[in-house]
Amino acid sequence: MAEVCLSGVWKAGPGEVGQAVSAALKAGYRHIDGAWAYRNEEEVGKAIHESGIPREQIWLTSKLWNNFHAPEDVEPALDESLGKLGTEYLDLYLIHWPIAFKKEGNNVLDVELTADPYPTWKKLEELVDKGKIRNIGISNFNIARIKNLTANPLKYQPAVNQVELNFFNPQPELLKWAKDNGLVLEAYSPLGSNNQVKETLSVPEVQAIAKELNITPAQAVISWHVQRGTVVLPKSVTPSRIEENLQVVALPQDAFEKLEAAAAAHPPKRVVNPSQGWGLGFDLFEDEWPF
Numbered sequence: 001m002a003e004v005c006l007s008g009v010w011k012a013g014p015g016e017v018g019q020a021v022s023a024a025l026k027a028g029y030r031h032i033d034g035a036w037a038y039r040n041e042e043e044v045g046k047a048i049h050e051s052g053i054p055r056e057q058i059w060l061t062s063k064l065w066n067n068f069h070a071p072e073d074v075e076p077a078l079d080e081s082l083g084k085l086g087t088e089y090l091d092l093y094l095i096h097w098p099i100a101f102k103k104e105g106n107n108v109l110d111v112e113l114t115a116d117p118y119p120t121w122k123k124l125e126e127l128v129d130k131g132k133i134r135n136i137g138i139s140n141f142n143i144a145r146i147k148n149l150t151a152n153p154l155k156y157q158p159a160v161n162q163v164e165l166n167f168f169n170p171q172p173e174l175l176k177w178a179k180d181n182g183l184v185l186e187a188y189s190p191l192g193s194n195n196q197v198k199e200t201l202s203v204p205e206v207q208a209i210a211k212e213l214n215i216t217p218a219q220a221v222i223s224w225h226v227q228r229g230t231v232v233l234p235k236s237v238t239p240s241r242i243e244e245n246l247q248v249v250a251l252p253q254d255a256f257e258k259l260e261a262a263a264a265a266h267p268p269k270r271v272v273n274p275s276q277g278w279g280l281g282f283d284l285f286e287d288e289w290p291f
Helices: 016-027 041-051 071-085 111-115 118-130 143-150 172-180 193-201 204-213 217-227 239-245 253-264
Strands: 031-033 059-064 092-095 136-139 160-164 184-188 231-233
Touching (some): 016 041, 059 071, 071 118, 092 160, 143 172, 172 184, 204 217, 204 253, 217 253
Parallel strands (some): 092 136, 136 160
């Protein structure tokens, strides 16, 4: 399941995301990754409809936001996304973060559902049985959080874990664990997001591989991700870059190993970590939480 899909719907402003989706579908993408929290699903759905491509040929992902983890809130949140996207089902629905907030209030932690997401997962399983979702998964879960969920008697195992993976945060331990346990990793911010993309594309090993293979630095990095066995979610709203990001090549084994070694040779540096902004008092990505 290693492939490249469009993740250009994150942080895309009104008018941008529709054009990005249209350009992606025209270029040959058939996997669109979105979320309720991106607040642009209506525009995404309109672009998909206007493309004329049959719904069954497109893999469409959305995500359950933190405020809707209570079992009674899950289906209404899903229905809102389905309505805005103009579809009767999702191919994949992810728990966006391993954190549950109360439905009302500003980032008020729901300690019980955060500590034990099994009630949320059981509701998602019901929605698979209803036909509203084809596959269910997780996002931003570390190994400890995955084990916390899968220790329960699940009817459906998580199909995917969507996490930040890039040159500066390659997460080799999580990647190995996922492969050993049959869990697909999807890589968001694969070029390091806006904060690191210039730095990523300037890495000497990346530059050397790109020159050797006559490809762009971005293509070298995306090809490395695919060769690691992950689904890659590059973010762009620029048509030329959307097309560029789809051109994946097989890296020679020595080039792949050189890039893998370079990525692991420095302390990991994460781009996305909303822990402090949410006022949690603990780091989302630490193995041990205070409850």
